[in-house]
Amino acid sequence: xxxxxxxxxxxxxxxxxxxxxxxxxxxxxxxxxxxxxxxxxxxxxxxxxxxxxxxxxxxxxxxxxxxxxxxxxxxxxxxxxxxxxxxxxxxxxxxxxxxxxxxxxxxxxxxxxxxxxxxxxxxxxxxxxxxxxxxxxxxxxxxxxxxxxxxxxxxxxxxxxxxxxxxxxxxxxxxxxxxxxxxxxxxxxxxxxxxxxxxxxxxxxxxxxxxxxxxxxxxxxxxxxxxxxxxxxxxxxxxxxxxxxxxxxxxxxxxxxxxxxxxxxxxxxxxxxxxxxxxxxxxxxxxxxxxxxxxxxxxxxxxxxxxxxxxxxxxxxxxxxxxxxxxxxxxxxxxxxxxxxxxxxxxxxxxxxxxxxxxxxxxxxxxxxxxxxxxxxxxxxxxxxxxxxxxxxxxxxxxxxxxxxxxxxxxxxxxxxxxxxxxxxxxxx
Amino acid sequence: xxxxxxxxxxxxxxxxxxxxxxxxxxxxxxxxxxxxxxxxxxxxxxxxxxxxxxxxxxxxxxxxxxxxxxxxxxxxxxxxxxxxxxxxxxxxxxxxxxxxxxxxxxxxxxxxxxxxxxxxxxxxxxxxxxxxxxxxxxxxxxxxxxxxxxxxxxxxxxxxxxxxxxxxxxxxxxxxxxxxxxxxxxxxxxxxxxxxxxxxxxxxxxxxxxxxxxxxxxxxxxxxxxxxxxxxxxxxxxxxxxxxxxxxxxxxxxxxxxxxxxxxxxxxxxxxxxxxxxxxxxxxxxxxxxxxxxxxxxxxxxxxxxxxxxxxxxxxxxxxxxxxxxxxxxxxxxxxxxxxxxxxxxxxxxxxxxxxxxxxxxxxxxxxxxxxxxxxxxxxxxxxxxxxxxxxxxxxxxxxxxxxxxxxxxxxxxxxxxxxxxxxxxxxxxxxxxxxxxxx
Numbered sequence: 001x002x003x004x005x006x007x008x009x010x011x012x013x014x015x016x017x018x019x020x021x022x023x024x025x026x027x028x029x030x031x032x033x034x035x036x037x038x039x040x041x042x043x044x045x046x047x048x049x050x051x052x053x054x055x056x057x058x059x060x061x062x063x064x065x066x067x068x069x070x071x072x073x074x075x076x077x078x079x080x081x082x083x084x085x086x087x088x089x090x091x092x093x094x095x096x097x098x099x100x101x102x103x104x105x106x107x108x109x110x111x112x113x114x115x116x117x118x119x120x121x122x123x124x125x126x127x128x129x130x131x132x133x134x135x136x137x138x139x140x141x142x143x144x145x146x147x148x149x150x151x152x153x154x155x156x157x158x159x160x161x162x163x164x165x166x167x168x169x170x171x172x173x174x175x176x177x178x179x180x181x182x183x184x185x186x187x188x189x190x191x192x193x194x195x196x197x198x199x200x201x202x203x204x205x206x207x208x209x210x211x212x213x214x215x216x217x218x219x220x221x222x223x224x225x226x227x228x229x230x231x232x233x234x235x236x237x238x239x240x241x242x243x244x245x246x247x248x249x250x251x252x253x254x255x256x257x258x259x260x261x262x263x264x265x266x267x268x269x270x271x272x273x274x275x276x277x278x279x280x281x282x283x284x285x286x287x288x289x290x291x292x293x294x295x296x297x298x299x300x301x302x303x304x305x306x307x308x309x310x311x312x313x314x315x316x317x318x319x320x321x322x323x324x325x326x327x328x329x330x331x332x333x334x335x336x337x338x339x340x341x342x343x344x345x346x347x348x349x350x351x352x353x354x355x356x357x358x359x360x361x362x363x364x365x366x367x368x369x370x371x372x373x374x375x376x377x378x379x380x381x382x383x384x385x386x387x388x389x390x391x392x393x394x395x396x397x398x399x400x401x402x403x404x405x406x407x408x409x410x411x412x413x414x415x416x417x418x419x420x421x422x423x424x425x426x427x428x429x
Numbered sequence: 430x431x432x433x434x435x436x437x438x439x440x441x442x443x444x445x446x447x448x449x450x451x452x453x454x455x456x457x458x459x460x461x462x463x464x465x466x467x468x469x470x471x472x473x474x475x476x477x478x479x480x481x482x483x484x485x486x487x488x489x490x491x492x493x494x495x496x497x498x499x500x501x502x503x504x505x506x507x508x509x510x511x512x513x514x515x516x517x518x519x520x521x522x523x524x525x526x527x528x529x530x531x532x533x534x535x536x537x538x539x540x541x542x543x544x545x546x547x548x549x550x551x552x553x554x555x556x557x558x559x560x561x562x563x564x565x566x567x568x569x570x571x572x573x574x575x576x577x578x579x580x581x582x583x584x585x586x587x588x589x590x591x592x593x594x595x596x597x598x599x600x601x602x603x604x605x606x607x608x609x610x611x612x613x614x615x616x617x618x619x620x621x622x623x624x625x626x627x628x629x630x631x632x633x634x635x636x637x638x639x640x641x642x643x644x645x646x647x648x649x650x651x652x653x654x655x656x657x658x659x660x661x662x663x664x665x666x667x668x669x670x671x672x673x674x675x676x677x678x679x680x681x682x683x684x685x686x687x688x689x690x691x692x693x694x695x696x697x698x699x700x701x702x703x704x705x706x707x708x709x710x711x712x713x714x715x716x717x718x719x720x721x722x723x724x725x726x727x728x729x730x731x732x733x734x735x736x737x738x739x740x741x742x743x744x745x746x747x748x749x750x751x752x753x754x755x756x757x758x759x760x761x762x763x764x765x766x767x768x769x770x771x772x773x774x775x776x777x778x779x780x781x782x783x784x785x786x787x788x789x790x791x792x793x794x795x796x797x798x799x800x801x802x803x804x805x806x807x808x809x810x811x812x813x814x815x816x817x818x819x820x821x822x823x824x825x826x827x828x829x830x831x832x833x834x835x836x837x838x839x840x841x842x843x844x845x846x847x848x849x850x851x852x853x854x855x856x857x858x859x860x861x862x863x864x865x866x867x868x869x
Contacts, residue, residue, distance in 0.1 A: 044579030067725065099738060103721065107617070109552040115573070117654075121557055121564045122571040129565075131557040133653050137472035139571075140653075146661035150727060154552050154596065154617035159858040162721045168738055171721035171859050172625060175552070175596045175617045183614060187629065190636055196742075211575060212555075215583050216591030278638070280545065280613035282604040285505065285592060294610060297542060301638065416601035418613050 005192045006427055008267040009089025009255030010367055011081040015051035015248055015354055018080060020088075023354075024371045027379040028400040032232035032353050034246050039073075039209055046218040049231030050209045051248035051355030053077060062164060070147040071160070072110030077251035077360070078157035078205035079164065085201065086165060089255040090267060102169025102197040103158050104188040105253075106180025108206030108359040110152040116143045157205050157251075169197040175359060178319070179414030180204055181252070182362030182422055186276030188256050189422075198261045203363035205251035214247065220286065222323060223247055235356075236383040237320035237349035238327045238391040245321040248355025252363035271370045275306025275423030286415055288325060292333030295319075298419035299337045299411065306423035308407055310341040313423075315378050315403070317365045317410040318395075320349025321356055330411065331391045346403065348396040352382035362412035366422055369408035373426045378403050434631055436711040436865070437703050438696030440519025441808045442512045444479030444689055444795050447519065451805065452812035455791050455820045456841060460673035462687050462796050465651060475665035477672040478651040479689030479796030487515030490522045493531045495606050502602065505592045508690065509553045513599030513647030514606070516692035517546070520643060521607060524696045525708055535607050538706075545611025545639045546603060547630045549622020549646035549800040550596040554654035559587055599647050599692075611639040619855035620760065621719075622646050622800030623693060624863055627807075628717035630697055642697045648799035649690035656688060662727070664764055664856075676797075677824040678761030678790040679768050679832050686762050689796030693804035711811040712867040715749060715848075718742025719861045722770075726857040729766045733774025739860040740778035740852060747848075747864035751782035754864075755846040756819040757834075758806035760853045761790030762797045767856055772832040774860075775852065779834075787844075789837045793823030803853040807865060810849045814867035819844045 012019070015033025016026035026033070033051040042048050058076055059065040061083040068075065086092050120143065124136035150156070155173040162171055170191055176183050181204025188202035208217070217223040224234040224244040235246040262269060279301065281294035288295065303310065319330055327349075335342040350368050357364050372378050377400050384397035407425045414420075441447050444461035445454035454461060462479050470476035488496040499506075499514065506514065521536070522528065529537040536544070567573045567582035592598060597615035604613055612633050618625045623646025630644035650659065659665050666684040669675035676687040695711075703710055720738035722730045730736070744751060757779075760771055776783040791806055798805060813820055819842045828836045847869050854860040 041575045042579065044576045045583065046579075099720075117555075118560065118564050118568070118573040118578070119571055121560050122568040122573065124557070125561060125565055125568075129558075129561055131561050133468045133470065133557070134472040136557060136653060137470075137657070140657050141472075141474075141661075144657055144661055146658075146663075147727070149658040150662060152552065152658075153619060155619055155855065155858050156726055159721070159726045159855075162723045162858070163725045166723050168720055168723060168735065170628075170719040170742075171618075172629070172719065173617050173859070174614055175550075176613070176615050177595060177597055187614070187632075190632060194632065194635070196632075211578060215578075215586060218583060219586050219588045219590055220592075278612040278614075279542070280600070280604045280610055282541070282608050282610045284605065285502075285598070285601055297610065414597065416595065416597040416613075417604060418597065418600075 003193050004259035005189050005256050005273050006259050006262050007254050007270040007273060007370060008257045008262050009085040010270060011084025011088060012252040012367060013053055013077040013080040014250035014364055015053055018056055027350055027353055028377060030380060030382060030399060032382060034232045034235060034355055040211060042214060045214055046225050047214055047223050048228050051246060052209060053250050070151050072151050073207035073249060074108050074110055074205045075157050075160055079160060081251040081253040082161050085253040085255050094265060096199060098166050099168045100197050101167045101199040102191060103161055103167055103171040104184045104200055104202040105158045105173050106184040106204035106359045107154050107157045107173045109154045110156060111210045112212050113148055114211045161201060176418040177414035177416050178358055178361055179412040179418040179420040180359035182412035182420040183278060185363060186278060186420055186422055189273050189276050192256055192258050198258045200256040201253060202256055203253035204360035206357060206359035207249035208358055209247050209249050233383050235322050235352045237322040237352050237381055238395045239384045240386040240388040242322045244323050246355040248357040250357050251360050252367050269427045271373050271424050272427045274425050275302040277301030277305060277421045279419045281417030283417060288329045288413060292329045292336060294417060294419045295333040295413055296336045298421045302421035302423050310338040312407050313345055313409050314405045315372055315408045316345055316347040317369050317408060318347050318349045319411045319413045320351055328390045331393055334393060342393060346378055346394045346396050348379055348381040350379050366410045369410050369424050372405045372408060376402060376405055433700040433713055434634055434697050435700045435703050435713045436695045437698045437708040438520040438524035439711055439808045440516040440523055440694045441805060442481055442485060442516045443691040443805055444481055446482055448808040448812060452809045454794050455809050456813060458823045460794055460823060462672045462675055464672060467651060468653060470656060473656045474660040474667045477675055477687055479687060480651055481690055487511050487518060491518050492528060498606060505589045507553045507593040508649045509647050510598045512692035513548060513645055514602050516694040517603040517643055517645055520694035520696045539641055541608045542610045543639045544609040544641040545613055546600050546609055546643040547614045547626040548600045549616050549618060549626040550599055551617055551648050551800055552596050553594040554652050555594060557653055559590055618859040620799055620802055621853045621855045621859035621861045624803030624853045624861035625719055625859055627863055628719050628861060631714050631717055634697060640699055643694055645694035646800040646804045647692035648801055650688040650799050651690045674824050676763050676793050678763045678792050678822050679829055679836055680825045681827040681829045683763045683765060685764050687796030689798045691798040691801045693801045693808055695804060710868050712865045715864045715866055716743045716746025717863045718746060721859050722857055728857055729770030733770045733777055735860040736771050736774025736854050737778040739862040743862035743864045749848055749864050751779040753846060754786045754848050754850050755844045757786055757788040757850045758810050759788050759790045760802055762792055769831050771854055772834055776833045783834055786835060787819045787837045787842050788834045789819055790822045803851050806851045811867050814844055814869050817844050
């Protein structure tokens, strides 16, 4: 018999708050986390705004803050969200077998030491337009910091968490762009189902709000650049005038636990994770397959895995990035998989408020599904002012909505063609 | 239905060449480490490395339009991605599956929705020259303020710059090239990436959603930025006069890592399907195990517990007793804390068998290929097992007395049976192991 997997703890650090409740209330109230960039001076960049996590004191979340002096924002967010998740699951004091407690994060790289990099390159500039690596090395060796460099590696959040909590179960870190934390949670689900672990700390963490991150996305013209004076209006999923996504950052971590294990220790059961679907577009580097072939396969696989039909799904948390292409194709895909049910199934994109947390987006969106089930209310899509004829589903525009919510589907589609979908449902014994 | 999973294709891009070349170099004890050629590394504390041959061509053997795709997209493929794609192509061609004619879909006999891949990769450091123009435009007295970067630097950048560095692009391009619509993951677990990818690929097949999976690993540590990083972390050889003897796994006089580069991939199929089509079978994946270290981000478990857990999990999953192993291919990157931690973990997991099971390592030949490690070793093991050999560890002349393992030094040994254990570990992080029955 398949082992059932429940969510017993949730922690988050996102642009709308450092707690699950604060961010959820913000979402329901229609607040936006998007502001001018304050992390660095982006005033002359094509994009000048993002959804950023407010400053916080890491000492509130870790045993020894001195271990994190060189850590990037990705690590800091993961430690904060991880601590809250462990607390929420009642695992800080509980006696559990840490050999069967694993980690699976969708986790971004650390924050590049931009000033040192560009300085060392500037010193090494040749007349020929290349970089002299001898002068580069000499300059870099003076300025680069060993531990800041180590913290760049994308497995650092997982490694810090393994150290902080002494977790020895199977440990993984993946980086499949915007799908990463949904993929992480899905594979973590499988690790528990197949008996390789009883508990998994899983989710995502990322910040690409740094000079080269914003540069890279601006160059790809993937992120929104307007309106600079009212940036909270810039993330407009499914709106006719959408102009790309808005970068966000943060982390959401969940504790997944085998049902009997959770019940035996009297854990609170947030919801049951019942389905995972995963596929690849195999189409192009950055474009989604125009007929949504890959996303449709992943959605169908997740529904089949969960044993639910489209009519059973009460809410779809869309990938909904706010790019022209994603929102059109995702709408098409939902119609493809859901048939007539597509028009009866509410869909929304919390990226309209939170921005796009990239590797952390999927876990954060799954969190909102779990809360929708708890509170019987669906979060809105902000800024959906002008309907797009090609996006004609019920996107819950502007304001949250009361609804009967038992089963939710959460979609994540990544740059590079990875498609990952999760189905979560109210726990019923 | 037979759910046993076999390896029907192997592809390798290594400092010594392809899989057969590397197996030969390991058997002969021929080092592939040399002064770094790709750039002038003379001012770095370490300036030697294991670099792939200059004539490496990721397009060897693929179809005309695939070659065109690679050529057209080479500008967005950093070295890691090109090597990963090259190894994947070799592994796919090695399966003997019909690849189809030009103008037809690739791999016409497979179910593309059930063909997936998992790569062990890394966030790829930028090529310095890509930033030269923008930095020149934005700098003043060798400093760049962000306002000038935004106004003058960004417009000089290559528009697709970001895509050269994403760790999922190896899988993306491979998937596009071969129309692999099944699961696609990219695991960033540093040294452990390749074997962790194998672990996940096997689990995905067992889950029933794929019947053809590629498990790969690709990384170049031969880059100015990684040479900088690992030199500052004191992980690299700085003292060796002779590159060929610089990488000394498990030797008392080890000197640290030698940076290297490469890519490896294996193709996995269910045994019954592979046999039904008359495929050549390299070996069977009997079990895999993954765990982690917990001593902090720059520390290895002194007692090797993370390694031991991964090894025990792999042995348990395989249903194999340590004493029945014919060979262990250890990670052995020739860094004291990493070698000793691994040795302690292996000794603990093997128990009494640690005295008898021969343990070898290949990084004396190649240097440290990062995420490629475990899969490259698997390829060597599959090749050399056909000759019944466990190769010696190159440059391990005086085994570290702290290492309580039956290290193979000097001469190759005869291999007993057909069971091989491969292990990898990332400092402060993931550990992974696999038990494979090699086809002798």
